[in-house]
Amino acid sequence: MRPITRSTHVEQHAVVDVEQAEAALIEHYPRLVRLGYLVLPPALGRNRRVLTAHALVQRALPRSRGAEVAAVPGPRNGDDPGYAYVRQQVLRAALEAGRPRGRWQLPRPGQLPPLLPQVWGLRLFPRSGGADELALDQALAALSGPGRAAYVLRALESRTDRDVRRLLTAAGVADPGAALAEADGVRVPAGSRDAALLESVEFDPCSLQARPTDLMRRRQHTRAAVAAAAAVVVCGTLIGLPSGGWGEDGPAAPPYAQNAAAEQALDPARLTRVSPTAWKSADRPGFAAWPARGSRTGDTALLRRALAVWARPGSSVQVTTTPGTPSGPAAGPPQLLFAGDVDAATVVLLHDGLRVVRYAESKGGTGGGAALDFARVDAADEDSATAVVLGRTDGNVRYLTAPWVGDGAGDASVRDLLKPDAAGQPLHRDGDGVTDAVRSPLAGQPTPNDCRSWPALQLGGHLVTDLGELVPARLTTGSPAASGGPHDVDGATPRGEWAHAACHLATVRGQGVRSVNVWQFATQPLPGGGGTAEWSCTRAETWRGTGSRVLADFRAPSAPVTVVARAEGSPACGAREPRVLAGVLWKSHGGAWYALAAAGGGDVVSLTATGGVHGSAPGPLLAVPAAQGAQAKVAARLAGGGTLGPLQ
Incomplete structure (x- = not known):
């Protein structure tokens, strides 16, 4: 690969022909796709971001071959002019995909699913990285498009602030200074290697994993398409009948009375x-x-x-x-x-x-x-039909509660999940069961990095919360392997578990979630007298029975909760597969690094670490000395002779 050279030479404008831009695109294609993937809005989802990033890069060339195009802005520090031009086109298109669209404005490229490339029957997404990559991914998701672009250009492209301002201005950003200030606020995870994190497989849309799409929904769509095609054929046949056949409306019944x-x-x-x-x-x-x-x-x-x-x-x-x-x-x-x-x-x-x-x-x-x-x-x-959303106004929600939720003073209340020891505030309802306005936890678009409260409704013995849908999601706690499975949140200890997991509920909004269970599956003494860490699993189940989302959390004393693994559509930590295994690289107060792992759900005989770290331990806990940045693979051996892999 030809390097992107740098020197002290400055050139304000350069003329680039199509062949030169095409050569730069082919040579630096993986880097350009990574840039587009990182700047595109995270709300698109990983599968669509991957395809859209490839589409933006492939559309970066001018339409006519043989034409000359000006690189805007001119390359600095000796950059390849062709690369500078293509990078600018990709950056502009990725930022436009995240800008709000007016009511009568046509969608911009990137705001609609790309025509090409297309993948049918599969969902593609980058391979999972470590805890640092997950934390950085969450931090970037909380930024605006220009802020994300500023951070990526500075870290991935090694651009100075002056270069970043110039590139953002050329891409149509109104306030590059605000974007740089927003990028300055990103907290790089402790122990990370700064820019090397953006080079991780977590952010590589050219090194992908494949999973099937929703097979049940795909069958339904196929049947619907076949039925529609048959209807078109029948209607065409009826219209083509001679005038001596059926009347003008055929044998159809009058309007609004088809059957x-x-x-x-x-x-x-x-x-x-x-x-x-x-x-x-x-x-x-x-x-x-x-x-x-x-x-x-x-x-x-x-x-x-x-x-x-x-x-x-x-x-x-x-x-x-x-x-x-x-x-x-x-x-x-x-x-x-x-x-x-x-x-x-x-x-x-x-x-x-x-x-x-x-x-x-x-x-x-x-x-x-x-x-x-x-x-x-x-x-x-x-348990799941306790309330329905009647209306939303200015971030407030009114609910219609179930008739079996009593009308006593303590039968309906509002709790802040982040304050497990605080008493619930009584919630007034009228004679029909309509509540007073309750602040939605999604008001202000909270993120795991900026979450100050999370209101939930206590309706009798059930705790529910708004996730942006008609029916609030039921919150539960407890091991799925226990008798009766997860149960209602009915005390200070279960509410304490939810206090650490509540802010991650924003990641499952609008997904048709029926219930969310939090289960503390392990506690682990930390090496070097570091106290005791807690491992938790959060599983969101949907009404349709597919598309569940699972998160594994790690919490060390005096440290924020860290998501160390996540999976979609996995049976882990659920009724069909109650076991779960996760690992993390942890730095002690003395500066030593350890690979930690924990398993829950029973039947675990031993844990083993391989790859960048080697070690094993009996039982469901593992702590092995490791080097900073080491990549370890952990596996559990089960009592019946089988194995359990990590959540991913």
């Missing part, structure tokens, strides 16, 4: 309304046992609008769905849960056995500019 089930689903008089006391005798209380509540349950015009918008939402209706939730019309008359005014909106809550649907319009409106939200809630029971 009896569709007609009944639009009739407010056929809505299912449950008795106020039905939940007391239900075999499994859930949303199906909720009575119809609210001051407008008899407003036929409102209910008709809600049902009609659900069946055929217009272009002005804002529709949102949680992952894995179909947004089609009801198969028959749904159940009415609530109809009434909530703050400045009028809200209707409906349930069809699979989904809870929230229809909202401006108070006194006629359905124009309405919102329609879908959340999957199949197999909901008394």
Whole structure:
């Protein structure tokens, strides 16, 4: 590879032909893709960031061959002019992908899934690094696009602050100084090698792992595509019939009466309304046992609008769905849960056995500019059907609580998960079970590095929290291998475990999460009299049964919680595979480095470390002297003769 040379020569402008830019792109392709991947918004997800980064680099060349293009800005310090030009194009496109888009503005390149390259049936993402890389990834995710670009240019490209200002200005950044100040605030993890962290496989979109996509959803989409294609063929055949055949509308029924089930689903008089006391005798209380509540349950015009918008939402209706939730019309008359005014909106809550649907319009409106939200809630029971979000205003949330949540002073309260010893604040509800406004923990977009409080609702014996969806997620604690599995958070000790894990809940917002369990699976005496460390596993389960997310945390005395491993779609730390194994490189107060590992879930005979560190120990704990930056692989041997690998 031709090096990117540097000298004291300064050139304000350079003319680069297409061949020269193409040669630089091919030569430095991995570096350019890494730059794009690091600057792109983390909200895109790792799979889409990988493909988008490759697409931005591949689109960095001019369209016409043989033309000459000016490198903007001119290369400094002897940089290859071709590389300087292509780098500037990639940087500009990656920053544009993170800029907000106006209502009528067309999407920019990078804001839509790339046309090429495409990978079907697989999710691609970089290989996992160590604890330092995870901490730096979280810190970069908290920055703005320009701040992230400033940090990457300074660290990965070894640019001076003057060069960074020049490059950001040329890329369209309005305030490069603010971006540099934001990059200055990034706390590099203790023991890291500064810029070498950005060279890690954690941030290498050219060295990838592959996993299958959601197979169940893929089958559903395939069946839907086949059905749509068949419908197009049938319609084309009917239109092509001669005039002597069927009439102008064919054999179709009149509008809004294609079949009896569709007609009944639009009739407010056929809505299912449950008795106020039905939940007391239900075999499994859930949303199906909720009575119809609210001051407008008899407003036929409102209910008709809600049902009609659900069946055929217009272009002005804002529709949102949680992952894995179909947004089609009801198969028959749904159940009415609530109809009434909530703050400045009028809200209707409906349930069809699979989904809870929230229809909202401006108070006194006629359905124009309405919102329609879908959340999957199949197999909901008394533990998971405790509340539904009625409305959100200025970061505050109002809930409709389940009828079995008592109306006593201590039956509903608000707790701060970061203050486990503090008493809950009583939460007032009206006669229908509608709560006062509660501050959402997601207000202000908290991150693990900037999280000062996390409000949660205590509803009877259940603790739930808002994750940006219609149904709050249930919080539990305890080993999945114990009798009965995870249980409700019912004391100061379980609340103490959640105090260390609460801020990581922001990473699973909007994922259709049904419940989140925290389990302290090991405590480990630290070498050199460093005290006792705690190992915890946080597992988020979804309503659709797939897409779970698992985090392994390590907490040393007087140190913040560190995420040392994470996995998506893994059975680890759950009912099917209660065991979990994780490791971390730790520095003692005396300056010595150790490779630590711990396993939980039982049946672990011994742990072994290989790779950059060698050692073994009986039982579920391991502590081996190591060199700074060493890469170790740990494995556990089980009582039955099998092995357990680390969470990844």
